[in-house]
Amino acid sequence: MKPRTSNWIVRTILTTGISIALATAAASHGAAQAQASGAPFGPDNPFFAESALPFHAPPFDRIKDSDYQPAIDAGMAQQLEQVQKIADNPEPPTFENTIVAFERSSRLLDRVGAAFNCVTHANTDDELQKVQEYEAPRFAAHQDAIQLNPKLFARIKAIYDTRNSLGLDAESLRLVEYDYQQFVKAGANLSEEDKTRLKKLNEEQSTLSATFMNKLQAAAKAGSFSTTNKAALAGLSEEEIAAAAVPAGQSQPQGFVIPLLNTTQQPDFAVLSNRATRQAIYENSWNRTERGDANDTRATIASLAQLRAQKAALMGYPNFAAWNLTDQMAKTPEAAINFIDALVPAATARAKREGDDIQAVIDSQHAGFTLEPWDWEFYAEQVRKARYDLDESQIKPYFELNNVLENGVFYAAHELYGLTFKERHDLPVYQSDVRVFEVFDADGSPMALWYCDYFKRDNKNGGAWMDQFVSESKLLGQKPVVFNVANFAKPAPGQPALLSFDDVTTMFHEFGHALHGMLADTQYPSLSGTQTPRDFVEFPSQFNEHWASYPAVFDHYAKHSKTGEPMPAELKAKIEKSKTFNQGYDMTEILAAARLDLCWHTLPASAPLQDPDAFEKDALEKTHLALHAVPPRYRSSYFLHIWEEGYEAGYYAYSWTEMLDDAAFQWFLDHGGMTRANGDRFRRMVLSRGNTEDLEKMYETWLGSKPSIEPMLKSRGLTPDGAR
Ligand SMILES: [Zn+2]
Numbered sequence: 001m002k003p004r005t006s007n008w009i010v011r012t013i014l015t016t017g018i019s020i021a022l023a024t025a026a027a028s029h030g031a032a033q034a035q036a037s038g039a040p041f042g043p044d045n046p047f048f049a050e051s052a053l054p055f056h057a058p059p060f061d062r063i064k065d066s067d068y069q070p071a072i073d074a075g076m077a078q079q080l081e082q083v084q085k086i087a088d089n090p091e092p093p094t095f096e097n098t099i100v101a102f103e104r105s106s107r108l109l110d111r112v113g114a115a116f117n118c119v120t121h122a123n124t125d126d127e128l129q130k131v132q133e134y135e136a137p138r139f140a141a142h143q144d145a146i147q148l149n150p151k152l153f154a155r156i157k158a159i160y161d162t163r164n165s166l167g168l169d170a171e172s173l174r175l176v177e178y179d180y181q182q183f184v185k186a187g188a189n190l191s192e193e194d195k196t197r198l199k200k201l202n203e204e205q206s207t208l209s210a211t212f213m214n215k216l217q218a219a220a221k222a223g224s225f226s227t228t229n230k231a232a233l234a235g236l237s238e239e240e241i242a243a244a245a246v247p248a249g250q251s252q253p254q255g256f257v258i259p260l261l262n263t264t265q266q267p268d269f270a271v272l273s274n275r276a277t278r279q280a281i282y283e284n285s286w287n288r289t290e291r292g293d294a295n296d297t298r299a300t301i302a303s304l305a306q307l308r309a310q311k312a313a314l315m316g317y318p319n320f321a322a323w324n325l326t327d328q329m330a331k332t333p334e335a336a337i338n339f340i341d342a343l344v345p346a347a348t349a350r351a352k353r354e355g356d357d358i359q360a361v362i363d364s365q366h367a368g369f370t371l372e373p374w375d376w377e378f379y380a381e382q383v384r385k386a387r388y389d390l391d392e393s394q395i396k397p398y399f400e401l402n403n404v405l406e407n408g409v410f411y412a413a414h415e416l417y418g419l420t421f422k423e424r425h426d427l428p429v430y431q432s433d434v435r436v437f438e439v440f441d442a443d444g445s446p447m448a449l450w451y452c453d454y455f456k457r458d459n460k461n462g463g464a465w466m467d468q469f470v471s472e473s474k475l476l477g478q479k480p481v482v483f484n485v486a487n488f489a490k491p492a493p494g495q496p497a498l499l500s501f502d503d504v505t506t507m508f509h510e511f512g513h514a515l516h517g518m519l520a521d522t523q524y525p526s527l528s529g530t531q532t533p534r535d536f537v538e539f540p541s542q543f544n545e546h547w548a549s550y551p552a553v554f555d556h557y558a559k560h561s562k563t564g565e566p567m568p569a570e571l572k573a574k575i576e577k578s579k580t581f582n583q584g585y586d587m588t589e590i591l592a593a594a595r596l597d598l599c600w601h602t603l604p605a606s607a608p609l610q611d612p613d614a615f616e617k618d619a620l621e622k623t624h625l626a627l628h629a630v631p632p633r634y635r636s637s638y639f640l641h642i643w644e645e646g647y648e649a650g651y652y653a654y655s656w657t658e659m660l661d662d663a664a665f666q667w668f669l670d671h672g673g674m675t676r677a678n679g680d681r682f683r684r685m686v687l688s689r690g691n692t693e694d695l696e697k698m699y700e701t702w703l704g705s706k707p708s709i710e711p712m713l714k715s716r717g718l719t720p721d722g723a724r
Contacts, residue, residue: 039070047071047112053427054438055449055481058115058469061428065127068116072135075109076142082106083146086155093155095166099176102152103475103524110525114469115430121461122453122485123431124217133210140206144199147186156180171692175524178691181327187315194314201311205304212300213644216288219295220260220638221458223288225281228255235271237393242492260285261487262462262640264589264631267500269377270392282374289637290613297637298612304643305600306609313605321601321649328533329656329695333602336535336652340594342709343655344624346718347591350584351630357383358629371629380582388578392500394571399504400561401454401488401497408504408557409511412547416679417519417687418442421450431457433490434483439518448472448518451483454497454507455490461640462487464506466513466541472520472528480529482517484510496561501575505545512544513537521688532691534646535653539699540687542654542661549576552674580717585630587655587716592625592632594652597642599623601649612636660699662715663707 042048046062048071053059082105089097120128146152159166160180163173187198227233233241233256244256258268264285272278289297308320317323321333330336358379359371371379384390406421413419420440427436433455439448451469453460464486472480486506491497499507513530516537520529530537547553558567599619603610616636620626634641641647668678685702700706713719 039066041070041074045071045074047075047108047115050107050111055446055479056111056470057427057436057449057481058111058118058430059428060115060430063115063430065125065131068112068128069131069135071108071112072116072131072139075106075112076138078108079106080142080145083149083152087149087151089155093158095159095168095172095176098152098155098159099172099179100475100524102156102179103175103473103526107476110471114467118467118469118483119430121465121467123457124459129214133214136206136210137203140202141199144186144202147183147188148190148195148199150188153183153188156183171523171527174692175527178526185315185323185326190314198311198314201307201314205307205311208300208304208307209644212297212304213640215295215297215300216262216638216640216644217461219288219291219297220262220462222295223260223284225258225260225277225284226255227277230256232256232274232277233258233272235273236268239492239495240268240489243489259456259458260288260462262638263633264635265373265377265633269374270381272378275375278374278378279372282372286373286631286635289635297643301600301636301639301643302610302612305603306605306607308601308648309603309605309607319602319604321598324601324649328650328653329535330652333598333649336649336656337595337598337602339656339659339709340591340598340652341623343587343713344591344595346713346720347584347587348624348627348630350718351588351627352584354380354383354582354584355627355629361386373629373631376585376629380585384578384581388574388581390571390574390578395501395567395575396498397561398558398567398571399499399501401499401507403559403561404499404504404507404557405452406557407559408548408553409507411556412508412544412550412553412674413511413515415552415674416547416676417515417683418676418679419447419518420444424449433457446479448479449481450514450518451481453483453485454488456487460485460487463640464510466510466517466530468517468529471517471525471531472522473525474521474523476525478525480518480520482514484514486510498561501548505548508545508548509541512541515544516540516687516690519683519687520690522690522692527691529690532695533653534650535656536660536691536695536699538654538657539660539664542657543664546661546665546668547674549579550674583716583718587718588625588627588630589633590655592620592623592627592630593634593639594655595619595623595625596632596634596636596639597647597649597651600636600642659707659709659712662711663703666711667703 045067046059047067050056051059083102086098086101086105091097116131120132156176156179160176163176168176187195190198230241233244236244241256244258246255246257248254258266258281260281261267266281266285268281269278272281289295312318312320312323315323319333321336325332325336330339355371358376361379361382362369362371362375369375381392410419410421418441421437422440424436424438427449429436429451431453434451434453437450437452438446439450441447464484466482466484468480468482470478470481472478484507486503488497488499488503517529522528525531554572555566558572559565560567596616596619599615617626620632625632641651642649647653668674671678682702686698689698710719
């Protein structure tokens with residue numbers, strides 16, 4: 001079992017002009033010249049008016065690829081016009097005519113941006129990629145034009161300076177402080193000359209991020225493992241081999257293809273018995289973006305790191321992380337670094353012991369080699385079997401996707417928050433695998449729509465994430481429309497989708513983000529739901545994972561897909577016991593990635609352009625995370641989170657929020673477990689509150705104390721006396 005190590009991404013959408021939409025990605029250098037479509041924007045465009053569908057759901061039955069670019073261009077123009085009106089208002093600045101008006105300024109851009117972000121990440125194609133590359137720098141310039149508008153900032157500053165005498169309610173006061181902080185962070189206090197430099201840096205950064213993602217997507221595709229030799233796939237089930245078979249009539253040669261996921265380790269390593277196959281797939285993975293070809297990202301990331309350091313220097317900060325963490329819960333890079341470093345000794349000591357156990361198995365089989373990264377999962381599986389007699393193939397029949405969803409994920413949300421769900425087949429979707437559910441509150445009132453898009457496709461980014469088509473806001477009269485995307489193996493036709501427990505955990509995780517969005521009960525879209533700092537936003541999702549193995553929930557969904565029999569107690573006990581298994585590896589690979597991120601983003605502006613391979617090696621060595629058999633979860637050159645996904649100087653947040661969620665779950669256990677009273681209290685004090693108050697205060701008021709790393713180490717068996 002490897003809960004907590006899926007690729008968890010939550011994306012923020014552009015609910016206002018100043019949140020970060022990341023309209024990014026796409027084609028190689030030349031294609032950046034993609035031209036403006038020149039297509040007119042009028043009532044025929046499906047984004048022209050607010051969607052007439054329930055909950056203002058996107059009308060995907062009417063949306064064509066060619067509709068996005070004119071709508072995005074018009075959305076930016078409309079917002080600029082609105083913002084200029086606010087800035088030029090002859091009336092003195094008030095909360096209503098400035099702050100609230102600004103909240104209302106991006107309706108069209110939100111509509112199209114949310115749908116565009118969804119399809120470019122979950123269902124992309126060449127045309128969308130071209131639009132993405134074309135719009136990325138324009139969107140960055142658009143954000144700058146707003147955030148660096150001196151007249152708008154002067155009005156916001158005037159309100160900020162008098163905020164305590166305006167009689168504002170707490171949420172409105174928070175919004176004033178939030179807007180001011182975001183503008184200052186974006187450079188609103190800079191001189192005109194420095195603002196011009198900043199705009200240029202932002203545009204360059206945006207283009208480089210887009211180039212990075214485009215190269216990475218192409219590299220991942222090119223890095224698929226292909227073979228015509230079925231024996232090379234020994235260890236995969238017949239169903240898995242059938243799913244890997246290239247369908248007849250494809251342009252590819254007949255045979256089998258194993259696509260790359262975006263992590264260093266690949267899930268099939270646990271079962272592939274052919275060592276040469278594992279090594280070949282591993283090398284495809286590790287070197288995917290370092291082949292010296294058009295998809296090599298090393299020069300791109302070195303430039304990105306340097307640009308970001310220069311940007312921080314312009315803002316008056318010693319490095320990018322120092323600037324970027326000002327609005328986070330951790331506040332400084334030192335706090336993040338100290339937190340990560342405190343976990344390193346326990347994690348690496350455990351990983352080394354796990355490596356010794358694996359080497360012992362290899363030696364006992366007289367295999368005659370030293371443990372390599374591509375061996376870890378395969379032999380760990382044997383250690384696991386020897387120690388727990390636990391075999392993934394024994395478990396999977398109890399985790400059929402739909403059953404996990406209805407009787408696990410939905411059930412827990414019902415028991416905790418009173419929610420119910422009903423599938424709708426009348427709403428259009430962007431791809432035929434996507435499903436839509438209407439969500440009802442405890443009193444039966446319609447509350448939200450929730451979409452899921454669970455199966456892997458080669459035009460979908462790796463990992464799993466949540467995002468929104470419509471975010472909750474009482475001001476705008478909007479109820480949330482939220483979606484979850486994952487990359488579970490699609491079963492061969494007619495077969496049930498059987499999940500690993502890791503996949504099950506991912507479903508609960510992403511649904512935790514969805515709950516954060518759907519239970520939002522706030523006035524302003526900028527502060528709603530998941531619009532929280534990175535080092536808070538993973539807390540509700542990771543917290544929701546705990547219910548996957550909570551006995552009353554687990555027993556409700558873990559039933560055999562053919563017989564309906566509950567999982568035998570003995571097997572259940574083994575899953576429970578094996579939870580702390582391999583946690584040294586799991587935590588070390590994540591700490592290594594987090595530390596790499598912080599090393600890249602604490603470079604001063606004066607540092608020369610780095611050689612990524614040398615930099616990476618040095619960074620891992622000096623932070624005591626250079627374990628030969630435990631590579632970082634993402635190598636620098638394919639670390640999507642930090643070069644494109646908005647997690648730069650923020651990957652530590654996954655571990656930071658684990659500290660928060662372990663302490664939170666312990667609170668539930670100490671107060672009677674899964675009850676409506678506990679769920680409603682959590683909903684009222686945390687889940688519904690978004691970013692409407694200081695998050696440290698919100699959390700500690702709910703918990704009744706400060707969080708520590710102890711429950712986190714304990715729950716992973718990483719304390720000195722922890723179970724192996
Ligand atoms: Zn997440």
